[in-house]
Amino acid sequence: MTTFPRDGARPGDxxxxxxxxxxxxxxxxxxxxxxxxxxxxxxxxxxxxDVLAELAGDGPALELAVGTGRIAAPLAARGVPxxxxxxxxxxxxxxxxxxxxxxxxxxxxxxxxxxxxxxFALAYLVFNTINNLTSQDAQVECFxxxxxxxxxxxxxxVEVGVPALRRLPPGQDTVPFGIETTDDGGQAGGYVGxxxxxxxxxxxxxxxxxxxxxAGRFRSIPFRYVWPAELxxxxxxxxxxxxxxxxxxxxxxxxxxxxSHVSVWVKPEQ
Numbered sequence: 001m002t003t004f005p006r007d008g009a010r011p012g013d014x015x016x017x018x019x020x021x022x023x024x025x026x027x028x029x030x031x032x033x034x035x036x037x038x039x040x041x042x043x044x045x046x047x048x049x050d051v052l053a054e055l056a057g058d059g060p061a062l063e064l065a066v067g068t069g070r071i072a073a074p075l076a077a078r079g080v081p082x083x084x085x086x087x088x089x090x091x092x093x094x095x096x097x098x099x100x101x102x103x104x105x106x107x108x109x110x111x112x113x114x115x116x117x118x119x120f121a122l123a124y125l126v127f128n129t130i131n132n133l134t135s136q137d138a139q140v141e142c143f144x145x146x147x148x149x150x151x152x153x154x155x156x157x158v159e160v161g162v163p164a165l166r167r168l169p170p171g172q173d174t175v176p177f178g179i180e181t182t183d184d185g186g187q188a189g190g191y192v193g194x195x196x197x198x199x200x201x202x203x204x205x206x207x208x209x210x211x212x213x214x215a216g217r218f219r220s221i222p223f224r225y226v227w228p229a230e231l232x233x234x235x236x237x238x239x240x241x242x243x244x245x246x247x248x249x250x251x252x253x254x255x256x257x258x259x260s261h262v263s264v265w266v267k268p269e270q
Contacts, residue, residue: 022087064129076100112145114145121150134203151267193209228254
């Protein structure tokens, strides 16, 4: 369901300058976060920004978990005022270097509780990041925090995958998502990635095994998957109403076969 933490960037080697306050996205991850991955495809970024700019209209936008500014910077370059909240200072430090990123205001903090000044026409949370909150309570708090920042008529958008439980045979809890082999000077190496699900708690881990130079490394990152109907209930608890749901940024219809969705809820006019 989620190949790598929030994006296509593979977890890097631990570095001495990793700050534990940066959580799962310290310098060792931030340094390579923008390298490759489907979400860094310029066409996918453009489609994403097109939708967000249309929904924001003439109002400011707030990105929860702004990361390195992959979306916020090009959105700001389109003339939309953007403010971002990001837990990792290592990630946030890279926003300003992107074209348009110098116009993005970033506040370091937790997206479930951190407040920033102003009212926004749009708040958004992209690329499975809602799953980084590993309890239902935290996911609900995220919706409440987003709703609190919205002006009447404002919208909250979430992009997230549909839980891949249909791929689990009876008695199995693991779904592989990636395998690579390498030859480093005649020394075999490679990478294996797999998700492991707990269907009781809706928690899962994204697991990464890397072998290089005769040494191996294992990294496991916790997530919590969430169903579309569950997200609608979270929105209702936050005072938001469902407005639309697409299968992706191309606005294709969401169906029973969709593997992801882009959902939008609106804050009622007062």
